[in-house]
Amino acid sequence: MRSGRSEVKRRWGGASKLLPLLLLFPAVSFVLVLYLYPLFSSVIRSFTLGAQSPTFANYLKAWALYKKDILFTVEVALLGTFLSIVLGLALACYARISRSRAARFVNSLSRLTIFLPYVIVGQMMRSFLAPHGFLNVILANMKVIDLNSPIQFFNIRGLLLGFLWKEVPFVSFIVLSSLQVVDERYLEAARSVGAKTRHIVLSILIPMIKPAIIVGGVLTFCTIVSTFTLPYMLVTESPTMVTVDIAHRVTYFRDYGVANALGVFLYLLAAPMAIYYLRRMVGEEIYGY
């Protein structure tokens, strides 16, 4: 026991330059083999067709076959991100400014959805939004719609609802934690000179928490672009999200070329946001959201 201790002591003291690398080695090699290697091979395969390489054939085919879905993915991601930010911000500001019990209730209720995985959200939305599901039946009983022509949700509507269901509270959560830090005295001072709630939100709160809003938006955008589960479970019509096309291409045709071309497209779509986020996190060494 004692000799073991002293050996450890010696090794830890003497090899202090090697120690961090030794500690990182297992995790890093795992990520290199199972993440970085397939990442590179996906890019290389996207430029490979049979013996041809490099070739753009896969990209041309992907664009010809899935142009509609590619544009649809961009549309859903932009719209979903925009709405998540607006609604999440509204929710957070409401929770911050109002001290009412209703505000607290709404806040803790929204917390609930952040933690649920998309596979459950997918099932919930499937049953809630079905042509004769809970929502349509309720609307029909309120005489808002006719059940013989129910609102169809297994398209962009349901997709946005499903994404917003989780992402609005997520953005609100991130933003609210920044808002809590804002000194109450700023708000009191503004109120005492007659500022309305709208002014307080627009000219005091939002500028102070801009970084949190951007991070919330970036993560929401990347999530919408990357998520396979929700569109796969929910969308029955065309167009659908690119992640679903990738699965389709691989499971039915074993066509890794086109699947990877679509994958590279998703990387590129996420890249501007992702690079911003990574620079910020790595630069400031924030171990955070």
Next chain:
Amino acid sequence: MGIRWQKPIFKALAIGLFVFIVVGPLSSVVLWSVAIKWYWPHVLPQEIGLAYWKQALGLQRDWAIAAVSIWDAFKNSMIVSIVATVITMALAIPAAYALAKLRLPLKAVFLLLFLMPKVFPQQPIFVNLLPVFTRWGLAGTLPGVMLIHILVCLLFGTWISTSAFKAIPESLEEAARSVGATRWQAFWRILMPLAAPGLLVSTVFVFVTSLTEFTGTFFLGLPFVTTLPMLLYSASGYNMQFASVLALVLLVPSLLFMVLTERIFRPEHLGSLGR
């Protein structure tokens, strides 16, 4: 003048709509899980009962009820998640300690490596691992699915653990070392006890993430490895009741996690659970 009473009404409507949108989908699966007969245009089920719950939990076997026992999938899920959690944390804690507390060459590169999977789509990775796993004989096996879960979880495990270590002031460890403690002693006697709550959050988070993991298991486990999320997915195609029961079963760990960690949970831990 009109504005004075319009405002609270608008507010009440907005809150009501919000509550409906959050609670609606939840109550829909709760109702479906106990619905024996539910035909439109009825707002509520015409006949309710626990038949699907009983069948799913293996308490009865009735060929008229389209549900199977979930215990096989539950067992698979537990084995995969427990093994994946143990290995993930064994990899993540040393890495997190190095990232948080030690001087490191190329630190930015390492940080980048652990952050990338969070913002770049992971699905193409799974797709390209399929031929590799097939070659290695891992596709469609429990060890293969465990490896994928470790990959998905490692990011969160490392990240939350790093912030747990980072939160402990440098001065405490220095004080211990200045009175003669080795790095090893300082680690076990000072750092570990203080980091324990954060590491616990990290471990539970990893466990719940693994338990609800879908995409990786879908590409590399199916059709041979059925975990609870896979069972839910296949049920959702043919039977609303059974799928709803499964959704509620899978909801439990996430909810427990939320309740357990509400006090120590911070935004930076959030990452992207369940994606």
